[in-house]
Amino acid sequence: MAIIRSYTSTDLGSLYAIAVATGDSGSDASREFRYLELLGHVYAAPYAIFEPELALVIEDQHGVAGYCVGALQTRAFEPLLNLRWWPALQKRYPLCPLSGSGWRSAADDAIIQLIHHPPRSPYWPAEDYPSHLHINLLPRLKGQGHGRRLLTAWHERSRAMGSTGFHLGVDPRNTLAIGFYQAMGLDRLLPATTTAPDDVIWFGARDLHR
Numbered sequence: 725m726a727i728i729r730s731y732t733s734t735d736l737g738s739l740y741a742i743a744v745a746t747g748d749s750g751s752d753a754s755r756e757f758r759y760l761e762l763l764g765h766v767y768a769a770p771y772a773i774f775e776p777e778l779a780l781v782i783e784d785q786h787g788v789a790g791y792c793v794g795a796l797q798t799r800a801f802e803p804l805l806n807l808r809w810w811p812a813l814q815k816r817y818p819l820c821p822l823s824g825s826g827w828r829s830a831a832d833d834a835i836i837q838l839i840h841h842p843p844r845s846p847y848w849p850a851e852d853y854p855s856h857l858h859i860n861l862l863p864r865l866k867g868q869g870h871g872r873r874l875l876t877a878w879h880e881r882s883r884a885m886g887s888t889g890f891h892l893g894v895d896p897r898n899t900l901a902i903g904f905y906q907a908m909g910l911d912r913l914l915p916a917t918t919t920a921p922d923d924v925i926w927f928g929a930r931d932l933h934r
């Protein structure tokens with residue numbers, strides 16, 4: 725039996741481990757990175773650290789095996805990270821590696837680019853669905869209804885905190901997650917302009933199918 729509970733600071737290492745273990749469109753990305761912590765720096769840790777009340781984990785007898793983290797107000801969260809999260813990481817991972825610091829993989833470089841040019845939700849999801857989230861389960865918990873339970877719990881928590889809707893971005897190659905979001909009743913959000921980049925598929929919801 726897996727239980728869903730609030731995040732505590734001792735879970736941070738598990739969040740980093742899960743982020744990379746599920747970071748290649750839902751599959752293990754560990755082999756692609758030299759710096760295994762990079763995905764967690766972008767997609768997990770800042771949410772847990774700056775919005776811990778909106779961070780949930782799911783734990784079974786082997787330990788923490790999934791999380792759902794997010795930001796209540798995306799448009800306030802982004803400048804907060806610009807001030808308090810990205811600058812230290814930009815120093816730690818310069819765009820041009822210091823001599824003698826060893827090789828970097830293409831995946832390392834791609835995430836380091838994001839650290840220097842932080843991801844920002846486009847206006848069309850962020851205006852109407854102000855919160856956003858990331859949900860990730862280790863393989864041992866997938867496909868048993870835990871994603872539904874975790875997303876529902878996160879949604880209820882965010883509503884209790886005043887959220888009027890949430891959005892999320894998914895890699896188009898992550899067809900399993902796309903099927904999950906559709907099954908959960910999220911709407912695909914389309915940009916107003918056809919020239920918008922299509923490297924991310926955006927979903928949003930004010931309510932979930934139960």
Ligand SMILES: CC(C)(COP(=O)(O)OP(=O)(O)OC[C@H]1O[C@@H](n2cnc3c(N)ncnc32)[C@H](O)[C@@H]1OP(=O)(O)O)[C@@H](O)C(=O)NCCC(=O)NCCS
Pocket residue numbers: 746749750751859860861862865866867868869870871872873893894895898899900901902903904907908
């Ligand atoms: C995506 C993820 C959170 C889904 O969680 P899950 O526990 O596997 O999904 P569940 O078993 O709770 O499925 C919930 C419902 O969605 C449906 N569903 C799940 N995946 C589906 C798919 N690919 N196609 C159609 N329906 C799907 C299930 O049938 C179920 O329907 P039901 O409740 O009506 O019976 C989980 O698989 C995961 O963490 N994947 C790896 C990380 C990842 O890709 N995260 C998303 C990044 S954007």
